Amino acid sequence: MARIMRVDASDPRGEAIDEAVQVLKEGGVVVFPTTGLYGLAAKASDPQAVAEVFRIKGRPDDKPLLILVNSIDQVKPLVREIPESGRLLMEKLWPGGMTLVFYASGLLPPSLLGGKKKIGIRMAAHPVARALVKGLGEPITGTSANLSGEPGAGDFGQLTQAVLDRTPLALDAGKLAGGAGSTVVDVTEDPPLILRQGAAPKAEIFNALKTVSQ
Template sequence: MFPDRCGFSDTTEILSSRLPDTASMARASRCIREGGLVIFPTSCLYGIGVDALNPEAIQRVFQAKGRPEIKPLLILVPDMASALNQVEDLSSEALRLMEIFWPGGLTLVLRAKGHLLPSLTAGTGKIGIRIPQHPVAAALVRAVGGPITGTSANLSGQPGAARVADVDPSVRRTADLILDAGPLQGGAGSTVLDMTLSPPRILREGAVSAEKILNALGRKRQSR
């Protein structure tokens, strides 16, 4: 816990945040900027948000989830300009998908710029990135003013949680603050598409279907 830095007690505080309000977003963003860990809603599942440029905060995420450090973390950004500051070698196809599906449930894996920490990318030189659609997540990342992690609030290898009550107690205890937006839609989370490969490869199909992605790219599904 970071009671002195985040201004919270040793007990994790829960704020009701079905819709973003200025006070809650200011409090949560301050916590993240000062190294804290916030559980917050995305469209499908609750996520863990920390400052994506803070190595100590990133380490807290791995510890909270029991996540192997060989697995990278994805990031959320407030807008296209911020996204372009985190990645390089953007293809016209990647830009087209950003324009069509962002904000939304498509995470694009792209070449990371050099300032992104190896602990975030797991040394791959790649980063998963998206602009979130949920109003609370979108307001939070705008209030932070920079990239935050967007990994699901669960123990590694376990299902994600669509309600705060379903977040594993050990994960909840690691948080300095929880933004509770009530039940979310659930599901597999965002679709993850690796744009560093040719052709692009879906690593996880979720909120955005493969068919929609192929249609956006003007491609046809390959027969097996």
């Protein structure tokens, strides 16, 4: 069962973050707050940690996980290439509510990709998520902390007990801000393809891409 530690979402420092980072370094999974929903963090480069996320959620093996980074430099080794459209969107709209889909390089565990060739990447906007990625020094998984097929939790009190029972540490930031999930944009397509409309408006994305064709 998870050890529950309170965390200040506006100023995530101290024992809770330090302990969460240590759990991640050791291959464990941590429940953590994002802007809209609580998520499950694991070291994205660790196949066993990734497998544990799938086990906790009861997630089908063919459903990939997105990952969270805290810089554009962290993206570069994880993908085959960064198209001009991807570069512009990262520079203009990250961090925020936009996940970009790239062709994955060979550095990521195949299980993370769900047997596919692409990976969804977002720059963490929530201070706790950013602190975890910074403390670990590498990307983490960003999937929601729920059983597969069930709704996500925007309040710590809404988390499914089964998830907490399978997780060693949970960071409690209370009720989250909520809002739409991220807009998912596939930048392997030309022009980029919006796979899911979410927090980042289409107009904002199209405006950021204007210079690609100029």
